[in-house]
């Protein structure tokens with residue numbers, strides 16, 4: 460179905476044919492805008508931002524670019540086109556017809572999954588709301604706002620499902636999505652990671668690289684769902700999400716590149732020398748990476764999970780890229796986990812594959828995370844330096860699953876708690892690291908100019924030059 464931009468709420472779901480739903484969403488729309496004004500990007504609401512808006516849902520060429528003031532962005536409801544050949548792709552009902560409505564027995568499970576996903580979208584906008592004031596360039600400022608408006612649209616995507624398929628309790632959940640706030644004492648966001656403020660751009664790039672990538676894997680597994688409207692919603696969200704990870708990967712890559720430039724210039728890899736020259740040294744980047752990777756791993760849940768098994772059995776939530784697996788039922792297969800034996804050692808344990816779905820997903824995620832590291836390390840090696848960046852072990856600093864609260868070093872070797880505490884400054888960003896990074900966060904607002912701690916990107920947005928005025932400040 461073509462996208463309709465005439466209606467108050469742009470959509471490709473023929474919203475006009477369901478007056479009740481349309482009215483309910485039109486009622487929610489001003490509440491959303493109020494939230495955006497109050498909890499979205501601080502200031503910049505009257506600046507013209509060079510944003511892309513979806514104008515079709517096919518994988519390529521769906522974006523239209525133009526200068527828009529953020530509150531006038533056309534947030535809408537866009538689902539990928541239905542695939543008439545698609546059937547239930549996994550679990551006990553493998554091969555049967557998809558669900559176009561929510562089956563009664565899965566109603567509360569599906570609602571909880573949709574609410575949890577939906578909650579992360581506005582949460583991240585809230586976490587990032589102050590970053591605009593310290594953007595290293597107009598190019599980066601524009602990318603931040605692009606990510607923010609699209610996370611706002613992802614909230615719309617989930618709210619449409621709640622309103623359209625869950626009746627009155629769905630509408631109540633939609634209201635609460637605007638009432639919880641990141642970091643609030645009384646009414647925080649659902650997941651811990653989404654209550655941490657993101658106060659510097661290195662953290663923002665780490666978040667878009669590691670935490671948005673968790674989002675990508677959650678969306679990929681929901682895009683396999685037998686509940687077809689959810690699957691189609693998530694399929695289209697994934698095309699937007701790709702840009703967020705691009706921002707993370709190129710962002711970290713540019714910080715690394717700037718560090719390399721200075722190491723060459725100074726003829727030194729000494730972190731203090733790099734810092735004195737106004738850029739971020741590799742060990743500091745590594746500590747930020749250790750922090751964000753480990754906290755993002757927890758978002759996949761426990762390594763053995765009866766909930767995950769039930770989601771899979773019931774066809775609610777599949778594996779990312781389910782099509783690549785040979786067995787879509789996984790009734791008899793097992794998965795080998797490595798768990799702590801409680802006495803300082805490691806134990807191999809076979810668990811039913813269905814119960815290990817979170818771990819299967821986490822493994823695909825880790826592989827995907829490695830792609831960026833390979834690229835950044837290639838740049839470091841090419842410049843003739845010995846330093847490199849690595850992902851810590853998935854056992855490191857976990858708070859969920861078998862490895863929760865088991866102190867390990869970065870390689871995953873179990874160490875005494877006292878040793879972990881003593882080496883914390885080696886593993887994770889210190890207060891001094893954060894203060895140093897914060898000291899670099901000075902805004903650069905002249906078109907084409909770049910802060911000294913980050914290299915310019917290889918190219919601009921949508922074939923525009925780097926000097927293009929990506930944000931017209933007002």
Ligand SMILES: [Fe+2]
Pocket residue numbers: 580609610613674700
């Ligand atoms: Fe999102």
Ligand SMILES: [Fe+2]
Pocket residue numbers: 610671674700703
């Ligand atoms: Fe995202």
